[in-house]
Amino acid sequence: MFRIVIERLSRRFSERGVEVKPRVGFESLGVPEDWRISAHYRVGAVQYYLYTDDNGMTRLRFIEPPPPPAERLKDLVAGIARPSSEAERYHVERSLSGYGPLYPLMIDGNIEEVALEGYHSRVSVIHRLVPARWVDVDLKLDPATVDSLVLQLSRKSGRVVSLLAPYAEGLTGEGYRVAVTFMREVSRFGSSFVIRKYPEKPVTLADMIASRTLSPLMAAYLWILVEAQAFIVIIGSMGAGKTTLLQALTGLIPPYYRVVTIEDTPELRLSNPHWDSLITRVSIPGESLTEIGLEDLLKFALRRRAEYVIVGEVRGREARLLAQAAALGHGSMTTFHADSPEAAILRLQMEPISLPQLFLKLITSMVHVRRVPVYGGKVRRRVYSITEVQDEDLVTVFKLNPHDDSFNPNSPSEVAKASSRLEEAWIKLGIPHGELDKELERRAELLEKLAGVDPDNFYKAVTRFYLTEYGGVLRP
Numbered sequence: 001m002f003r004i005v006i007e008r009l010s011r012r013f014s015e016r017g018v019e020v021k022p023r024v025g026f027e028s029l030g031v032p033e034d035w036r037i038s039a040h041y042r043v044g045a046v047q048y049y050l051y052t053d054d055n056g057m058t059r060l061r062f063i064e065p066p067p068p069p070a071e072r073l074k075d076l077v078a079g080i081a082r083p084s085s086e087a088e089r090y091h092v093e094r095s096l097s098g099y100g101p102l103y104p105l106m107i108d109g110n111i112e113e114v115a116l117e118g119y120h121s122r123v124s125v126i127h128r129l130v131p132a133r134w135v136d137v138d139l140k141l142d143p144a145t146v147d148s149l150v151l152q153l154s155r156k157s158g159r160v161v162s163l164l165a166p167y168a169e170g171l172t173g174e175g176y177r178v179a180v181t182f183m184r185e186v187s188r189f190g191s192s193f194v195i196r197k198y199p200e201k202p203v204t205l206a207d208m209i210a211s212r213t214l215s216p217l218m219a220a221y222l223w224i225l226v227e228a229q230a231f232i233v234i235i236g237s238m239g240a241g242k243t244t245l246l247q248a249l250t251g252l253i254p255p256y257y258r259v260v261t262i263e264d265t266p267e268l269r270l271s272n273p274h275w276d277s278l279i280t281r282v283s284i285p286g287e288s289l290t291e292i293g294l295e296d297l298l299k300f301a302l303r304r305r306a307e308y309v310i311v312g313e314v315r316g317r318e319a320r321l322l323a324q325a326a327a328l329g330h331g332s333m334t335t336f337h338a339d340s341p342e343a344a345i346l347r348l349q350m351e352p353i354s355l356p357q358l359f360l361k362l363i364t365s366m367v368h369v370r371r372v373p374v375y376g377g378k379v380r381r382r383v384y385s386i387t388e389v390q391d392e393d394l395v396t397v398f399k400l401n402p403h404d405d406s407f408n409p410n411s412p413s414e415v416a417k418a419s420s421r422l423e424e425a426w427i428k429l430g431i432p433h434g435e436l437d438k439e440l441e442r443r444a445e446l447l448e449k450l451a452g453v454d455p456d457n458f459y460k461a462v463t464r465f466y467l468t469e470y471g472g473v474l475r476p
Helices: 002-014 070-078 086-097 100-106 143-156 205-210 216-227 242-250 294-301 318-327 341-349 412-418 420-428 433-450 455-469
Strands: 037-043 046-052 058-063 111-116 122-127 130-140 167-171 177-181 192-196 231-236 259-263 275-279 308-311 331-337 365-373 379-390 393-401 406-408
Touching: 070 086, 086 100, 100 111, 100 122, 100 143, 130 379, 143 177, 143 192, 205 216, 205 242, 205 433, 216 231, 216 365, 216 379, 216 393, 216 412, 216 420, 216 433, 231 242, 231 318, 231 341, 242 331, 242 365, 259 294, 275 294, 294 308, 294 318, 308 318, 318 331, 331 341, 341 365, 341 379, 341 393, 365 393, 379 420, 393 412, 412 420, 412 433, 420 433, 433 455
Parallel strands: 058 130, 231 331, 231 365, 259 275, 259 308, 308 331
Antiparallel strands: 037 046, 046 058, 111 122, 111 192, 122 130, 167 177, 177 192, 365 379, 379 393, 393 406
């Protein structure tokens, strides 16, 4: 069987004038049988196959072009010789990338995350065509290669791992978030890594409407709250899409507002011309650098005269400072791990946050994002509910109906009736309350028209709305 696969592969590449030679120890050489393949695509010189294995599980296999002879590759990498084919150019880039055998996964825009749990595991990925599920890759790395990769990944992210400091987290020059462990010091199964990639262009609310993550009316509701500098908390479990929604909401902030973002690892990318990005600093063993945390930066940010203060994720006492920022009139947004609005309130009141009951009233709206299972083992990312904190009560304004994948309510008048916070925002913006229904409908129609447009055009449309279409009103 293996010989037949090699012959088939050789014929494919020979048509392009490329000689195929087996690579010892590389398991993703053969092409899966046609009836097993669910998707086949190409990125540069690499071919990718999503296919079903004998157990019915989806797997990913990639096929790289054969490398040039070792001496030739050395000359190409050193710049002594110039690449004469696509295959040679690919292997030069692969050699210089620092990702080694992971390089084909890093250049594939369909892959969102790459992970390895230890020496015993295969590499696995989160793939856009198989959303919210880990897909095994036909690539098994030996322990020495894994250790070497972990060291290289830590260096690429400006961190150092060793037996003294056996784990690290950082951001590579390409903007990938990396978390690694070294050998068996803190990881039972040996060196491991998780690489979270981010799209080349930031996700906008138009993209989320196009993918039905939320409805245009829900987006219009959030838009008014964002403009009115509300305190919005996005909740959900890990991998639900909290940061993605936070990124999308930042695109609705008026262009004349000053925005400060505070993150452990920089993930947000704002188009606002007055964006100030602050990141924490960890202490390094053996160094005298002082650790600078979220709480420190949040205190600092309150002195920078920002209309908006955004914290990527709150986990501790910084939540109290963010609530104080909201009390001082700053617009505030953040993400928070919780599986329901009720659970979020409980977590905020427990240690180490201990947010007083009075401060809970400052939260305008909780947006709950969930992964909703559907037939066939697949999942969808959806805004499951939008809940307002009204005095002592939690009032649900929007709710997903998972049976028919619809959002309720779908009428602007029903939303205006259910939401007291929307009326507060409307009064703050100085627009007559009687026009609220019309404004919700107008913004929803605009967002629906923009669904699927590229980020640049989306931001231009939002800016144009604020400066020229807002009922003849120019602000500030």
